[in-house]
Amino acid sequence: MLGSDLHKQLSADHEVVGMDKEEIDIVCADDCKKAVAEVNPAIVINAAAFTDVDGCEAQRDACFAVNAEAVKNICLACRDRDIKIIHFSTDYVFDGKAQSPYREQDVCNPINVYGESKLAGELYLQSLSDNYLLIRTSWLYGVNGKNFVRTILERAKAKRFIHDTMARAGARRQTHSSTLSVVDDQLGSPTYTKDLAAAVELLISQNHKGIFHVTNRGHCSWYEFAVRILKEAGVDNVEVKPIKTSQMPRPAMRPAYSVLSMQKFISLTGKAPQPWQLALQDYLKNINAIN
Ligand SMILES: NC(=O)c1ccc[n+]([C@@H]2O[C@H](COP(=O)([O-])OP(=O)(O)OC[C@H]3O[C@@H](n4cnc5c(N)ncnc54)[C@H](OP(=O)(O)O)[C@@H]3O)[C@@H](O)[C@H]2O)c1
Numbered sequence: 001m002l003g004s005d006l007h008k009q010l011s012a013d014h015e016v017v018g019m020d021k022e023e024i025d026i027v028c029a030d031d032c033k034k035a036v037a038e039v040n041p042a043i044v045i046n047a048a049a050f051t052d053v054d055g056c057e058a059q060r061d062a063c064f065a066v067n068a069e070a071v072k073n074i075c076l077a078c079r080d081r082d083i084k085i086i087h088f089s090t091d092y093v094f095d096g097k098a099q100s101p102y103r104e105q106d107v108c109n110p111i112n113v114y115g116e117s118k119l120a121g122e123l124y125l126q127s128l129s130d131n132y133l134l135i136r137t138s139w140l141y142g143v144n145g146k147n148f149v150r151t152i153l154e155r156a157k158a159k160r161f162i163h164d165t166m167a168r169a170g171a172r173r174q175t176h177s178s179t180l181s182v183v184d185d186q187l188g189s190p191t192y193t194k195d196l197a198a199a200v201e202l203l204i205s206q207n208h209k210g211i212f213h214v215t216n217r218g219h220c221s222w223y224e225f226a227v228r229i230l231k232e233a234g235v236d237n238v239e240v241k242p243i244k245t246s247q248m249p250r251p252a253m254r255p256a257y258s259v260l261s262m263q264k265f266i267s268l269t270g271k272a273p274q275p276w277q278l279a280l281q282d283y284l285k286n287i288n289a290i291n
Pocket residue numbers: 001002003020021024025026027046047048049050051066070088089090091118137138139140141145
């Protein structure tokens with residue numbers, strides 16, 4: 001999802017060599033060395049990850065292999081060459097107990113395996129490279145890939161289909177047939193991968209290094225996000241019901257509050273990404289999802 005938007009964004013002014021899993025398995029140290037030697041890049045950007053947060057709980061080793069050990073492989077492949085590494089991490093490295101946006105230097109304390117593995121990847125990067133950009137982001141959605149916005153639109157479409165079919169069949173009881181339940185006690189910042197890719201290009205052009213938090217501006221709960229998605233898409237016959245996380249148990253725990261502070265990015269770059277509501281409108285237009 002992010003990788004393809006980065007490729008598109010950066011290709012305008014840079015020579016970009018995109019590689020997917022068929023061309024490079026980042027878990028394989030030799031693949032990483034070979035790719036770096038062949039391409040001889042100025043910058044290596046790692047947008048690959050094991051991103052199935054619930055799947056990580058059951059597949060801890062596979063998750064650590066991609067999110068942590070592979071970062072070591074990339075760092076070692078770039079060692080002794082003048083290569084900048086750009087790597088992505090997550091709001092899930094924090095425990096979600098804060099009440100104000102997390103800053104780059106705040107203490108990490110992940111509460112699920114995905115967060116632990118991403119933090120381990122961060123630590124490899126910080127200890128094995130002195131020329132890196134570590135970008136923590138959150139709640140991504142983009143044109144290429146499975147994401148919350150698409151899921152809500154698909155679920156709403158399915159609910160409407162059931163509702164309309166029942167109505168046509170004259171069913172008397174249609175209770176809940178057009179209601180979606182979404183958690184209202186997890187707060188974060190939805191982020192459009194196209195805006196994140198533009199922010200990455202800005203950080204590159206200004207030659208920044210170190211840790212940066214980058215998201216669209218503002219925050220909401222998943223429930224508020226779902227309501228806004230359906231409103232912007234013009235879906236008015238599906239109701240969204242707020243529920244608590246405890247009513248929808250999942251294998252991985254989620255931080256209750258994972259808003260990342262954009263203060264450092266804004267003060268050092270002089271630019272601010274657009275608010276999440278405007279980014280959502282852009283995205284829905286791009287995927288032709290507005291009724
Ligand atoms: N999605 C979010 O909400 C979110 C939030 C915060 C941070 N992030 C971080 O942002 C970055 C980009 O996330 P995303 O959502 O764009 O990810 P994504 O859509 O899941 O893409 C990850 C890609 O990595 C590939 N990959 C997995 N294992 C690999 C391996 N061993 N070698 C090479 N490629 C491999 C996957 O290929 P296959 O599909 O073929 O396995 C997939 O194409 C990641 O670092 C992620 O942790 C994501």
